[in-house]
Amino acid sequence: MSSCNCSRCGGDLPLQWNGPWGSGVWMELCPACDAGRPSAGTFIRRHPDRAKREPSGLRRLFQDWEAETMHAHGWARVEQPRLLRARRSAQAAPGRG
Numbered sequence: 665m666s667s668c669n670c671s672r673c674g675g676d677l678p679l680q681w682n683g684p685w686g687s688g689v690w691m692e693l694c695p696a697c698d699a700g701r702p703s704a705g706t707f708i709r710r711h712p713d714r715a716k717r718e719p720s721g722l723r724r725l726f727q728d729w730e731a732e733t734m735h736a737h738g739w740a741r742v743e744q745p746r747l748l749r750a751r752r753s754a755q756a757a758p759g760r761g
Contacts, residue, residue: 703732
């Protein structure tokens with residue numbers, strides 16, 4: 665297995681990720697470059713422990729890091745409109761068909 669290196673400092677990356685579909689953003693989590701960013705730093709510190717104890721916590725750490733990184737590239741996460749959520753809930757409700 666080949667190791668991946670940070671495009672900014674050349675250090676080892678514990679995680680790299682192709683950002684949300686259509687964004688074209690390549691995300692790198694680098695302990696040297698990202699430790700001072702709030703969500704990235706938390707993810708770096710907690711990633712190994714949380715993965716073993718609390719998988720749902722790992723998901724939240726990832727989502728926060730992804731949102732922070734995308735924001736740095738000019739993107740913002742938008743909540744689904746209430747009407748659309750209500751329609752999806754009604755379609756998924758048991759006994760409807």
